[in-house]
Amino acid sequence: MSDQAETGGPDLASGIAQSDLQEGGMIAGHVGDQSVLLARHEGKLYALDAKCTHYGAPLADGAIIDCTLRCPWHHARFDLSTGAAVGAPALQALSCWKVEISGDKMFVRERVQPPEAPRRTENVPTSVVIVGGGAAGEAAAEMLRHEGYGGPVTILSDDSAPPCDRPNLSKDYLAGTAQADWIPLRDADFYREHEIELRLKTQVTAIEPAASQLRLADGSTLGYGALLLATGAEPVRLKLPGADLPHIHYLRTQADCEAIIAGIEAGAKRAVVVGASFIGLEVAAALRQRDIETHVVAPDARPLERVMGPELGDFIRALHESKGVVFHLQQSVTGFEADAVVLQSGERLACDIVVVGVGVRARTALAEAAGLDVDHGVMVNEYLQTSVANIYAAGDIARWPDPYSGERMRVEHWAVAQRQGQAAARNMLGAKQAFTQAPFFWSQHYDAAINYVGHAAHWDRIETDGDASKYDFSARYIDAGRTAALATIYRDIESLKEEAAMEAQAGR
Incomplete structure (x- = not known):
C-alpha cells in the first residue's frame, strides 16, 4: 500500500498550490508516511501533525478557534504556533512542520523542533504537592513542567495504579476492545524524565495550612510551597442486604475494572447494572459487547432524562434495547443474593455479576478538616484558589464561579478536571488566568x-x-x-x- 493510500490527502512534500488553501481553511495531507495538517489562519500558514494525540481523531474535521486547533471528538486544544497541548483531554503536543513557499506553491518537508519553555525560578512556589492521582492531578503536574517550573513536583495518590485513562474503564477497556497498555496516561519513564515524583498507595491524613505541610498515614510529614487538592470523588455505596457479596462491584479505579473483567473471564454470563447513569449505561454497553446478558435497574421513567431530556432518553433506551439490554425502570433494589438481585416489586433477577452505578460523592473530608471553605464542594475563586491562598482545588471536588451561567458550579467531568488541573498549575506560577472554559463531556454507547x-x-x-x-x-x-x-x-x-x-x- 502506498504512503498516500495509508495517510490520505495530497503529498505536501511535493507541494500544493497556495490557492488550494483559503483563509481559515485546513488541508490534511502527508509527508512520507506521516499525516500532516496544513492550515491558514489570520494570513499565516501552519503545519502540524494531523491526528489528535488523545485518541487519534482527524484534526482537519475540527476547528480553529482563537489560534488553537480543536479536536472534533473530545475538544482537545493545541496551540497552532507550537503544537503544545494547551487544553485537555490531550496531554501530548503535536509536532510542528516547516512551511516553505516557492512561487505559487506551498511545501512541507521537515519537522520543526519546538522551543523549550524557559525555566521559571522567580515568584514560584518552592515546591508543589498534588493530593490525588486522577485527571486533575496528573494534568497539573504535566502543565507545571510544560510551563517551565523547575521545583519539586510530587503526586500523592492512595491508588495502587498510576494515573489512568478513567473514561476508558467503562468503555473500550471493559468491553475488551482496548489493550491494557492504553490505560496508563504515562509510563514510569515519563515521570522519571520529567522529575515528577509519583507516590502510590500513599494516604494523606491531614492538611496543616498554617505550617504548609501534610500528615501522611505512615506518620511522616511533607511540606509544600503550593498544594493542589485533587482528591476526586468516590462511588456512593448501597447499604442493602448482601451488598458486601464478592460479585457486587463498583467502577471507579483500574482495580475495580480489573475485578469486573476477572468475574467475566471466570464465567459470568448474566449481569445486573444498578443505576441508569452514564457510567451504568456505558458499563451495560460494554457488557453486551462481551455477549453478557444484561439487565439495568433504575428508579427513573427514562434513562438519563434528568440530564438529557425525554427525546434523548428515549433514544438511549431504544439503542440499548436494540442491543439486547433489558430495562427495569421505576424500580429499586432491596437486596442482593449470591445469584440474584431482588427488586422492590419482589422480582428476582438472576445474575452472576452486579455493577452498581448510582452516583459519586466528592471527597472533601481533608479540606473540611483543614478548615477550608467547603459547601457542596471545596469553594474556590476564579483562579481555583481555596480560602487559603497557597492551596488550590480542581476536579470533582472544586466548586467554582462559572462566569457563563453566573452560578457556582461543581461537575464530575473528566475533561473539566484535567483542564482545571492545568489552569491551577498555571495560576500557581502567577498566570492569574480565570477559569472560563465551558464544561464538556462525552459518552459512548456502542x-x-x-x-x-x-x-x-x-x-x-x-x-x-x-x-x-x-x-x-x-x-x-x-x-x-x-x-x-x-x-x-x-x-x-x-x-x-x-x-x-x-x-x-x-x-x-
Whole structure:
C-alpha cells in the first residue's frame, strides 16, 4: 500500500498550490508516511501533525478557534504556533512542520523542533504537592513542567495504579476492545524524565495550612510551597442486604475494572447494572459487547432524562434495547443474593455479576478538616484558589464561579478536571488566568457518541434538531433565554462552535 493510500490527502512534500488553501481553511495531507495538517489562519500558514494525540481523531474535521486547533471528538486544544497541548483531554503536543513557499506553491518537508519553555525560578512556589492521582492531578503536574517550573513536583495518590485513562474503564477497556497498555496516561519513564515524583498507595491524613505541610498515614510529614487538592470523588455505596457479596462491584479505579473483567473471564454470563447513569449505561454497553446478558435497574421513567431530556432518553433506551439490554425502570433494589438481585416489586433477577452505578460523592473530608471553605464542594475563586491562598482545588471536588451561567458550579467531568488541573498549575506560577472554559463531556454507547457542552441543571425548554436514531442530532437546553447546554450526536463542528461561544460570552 502506498504512503498516500495509508495517510490520505495530497503529498505536501511535493507541494500544493497556495490557492488550494483559503483563509481559515485546513488541508490534511502527508509527508512520507506521516499525516500532516496544513492550515491558514489570520494570513499565516501552519503545519502540524494531523491526528489528535488523545485518541487519534482527524484534526482537519475540527476547528480553529482563537489560534488553537480543536479536536472534533473530545475538544482537545493545541496551540497552532507550537503544537503544545494547551487544553485537555490531550496531554501530548503535536509536532510542528516547516512551511516553505516557492512561487505559487506551498511545501512541507521537515519537522520543526519546538522551543523549550524557559525555566521559571522567580515568584514560584518552592515546591508543589498534588493530593490525588486522577485527571486533575496528573494534568497539573504535566502543565507545571510544560510551563517551565523547575521545583519539586510530587503526586500523592492512595491508588495502587498510576494515573489512568478513567473514561476508558467503562468503555473500550471493559468491553475488551482496548489493550491494557492504553490505560496508563504515562509510563514510569515519563515521570522519571520529567522529575515528577509519583507516590502510590500513599494516604494523606491531614492538611496543616498554617505550617504548609501534610500528615501522611505512615506518620511522616511533607511540606509544600503550593498544594493542589485533587482528591476526586468516590462511588456512593448501597447499604442493602448482601451488598458486601464478592460479585457486587463498583467502577471507579483500574482495580475495580480489573475485578469486573476477572468475574467475566471466570464465567459470568448474566449481569445486573444498578443505576441508569452514564457510567451504568456505558458499563451495560460494554457488557453486551462481551455477549453478557444484561439487565439495568433504575428508579427513573427514562434513562438519563434528568440530564438529557425525554427525546434523548428515549433514544438511549431504544439503542440499548436494540442491543439486547433489558430495562427495569421505576424500580429499586432491596437486596442482593449470591445469584440474584431482588427488586422492590419482589422480582428476582438472576445474575452472576452486579455493577452498581448510582452516583459519586466528592471527597472533601481533608479540606473540611483543614478548615477550608467547603459547601457542596471545596469553594474556590476564579483562579481555583481555596480560602487559603497557597492551596488550590480542581476536579470533582472544586466548586467554582462559572462566569457563563453566573452560578457556582461543581461537575464530575473528566475533561473539566484535567483542564482545571492545568489552569491551577498555571495560576500557581502567577498566570492569574480565570477559569472560563465551558464544561464538556462525552459518552459512548456502542457506535453512538454523545458530546455535551455547558451545564443545564434545569431548563425552560429543549430545542431539538435532526434525528437521533440516524446519529445526526442536537438538543439545545434553554434556560431563561440562553443556551445552558448543547448535546450533539455526530455534529462535531456545532459542538465546538457552541463551546467557543459560551467561553466568549464568559470572557466578556
